[in-house]
Amino acid sequence: MHDQKPTSAELVTAALLYAGAKTVLTGIEACRLHGLRPSALPDDPELHVLIPHDRKIRSVGFVVTERTLRLPAPVNRTGVPLAPLIRATTDAVRRLIDPLVAEELLIEAIQQGKCHPKALLWELNHGTQRGTAVPRRILSDWVDIRSMAESRAKVLSQRLKSPPSHWNAELFDVFGNYLGRPDAWWDDVGLVWEIDSFDFHFRRAAYRRTVDRNTRYATAGIVVVQTLPSQLLDDPAGVISDLETAWQVAASPPRPQVRLAVAA
Secondary structure (H helix, E strand, C coil): CCCCCCCHHHHHHHHHHHHCCCCEEEHHHHHHHCCCCHHHCCCCCCEEEEEECCCCCCCECCEEEEEECCCCCCEEECCEEECCHHHHHHHHHCCCCCHHHHHHHHHHHHHCCCCCHHHHHHHHHHCCCCCCHHHHHHHHHCCCHHHHHHHHHHHHHCCCCCCCCEECEEEEECCCCEEECCCEEECCCCEEEEECCHHHCCCHHHHHHHHHHHHHHHHCCCEEEEECHHHHHHCHHHHHHHHHHHHHHHHCCCCCCEEEEECC
């Protein structure tokens, strides 16, 4: 016993004791205990727990109870039964009102927790539909990892003095040889911006293709900026600075002799 403010661990223990056997911790606190960065998670004074559907235990104080027919098999972390990260994340975003906050949490689960967007979307579609409209729309827009990063890049590009002129335009050299289909292209100066998917850990096999692509760009005299998806979230100012500097470099020599074909 002590008269200090209870620790997070003590609050979690109290919530589990209150809700009883077979209780599973989910939501923001479960995401934190799974190892997602606290700085990327919204503050939540409540603890969200899942209980079997046939038990009736009311929410009280800082404990939010949710009866479910889909009680997940818990993942044990330091003695705490946690919902798997995919379930914990979707339970968390269902209770978030701000779409930007929901987006940040989903990105964190994908980047740091290695949850695939399709798996998160599947969980949202197969659980309760309450509060899922915003996260389902976000995840549906991210057809794959690449489009998720590109979505964030497009928002960030609006802060540039000279935003890209084209997105996903195919580039060819003067002989008609295919060079690539960069995420962003500045046609006035011949600058390419590629958002790599390497740090998402899903497409490491594509690394060699990335090297070959960048070699084709360099041979054609194209200035290239490569950005990791995590940089868009962790260091947007640094990304902006890199792009502004690259634009100045690309604008110095004559524009490379390449042509583009805009994707339909």
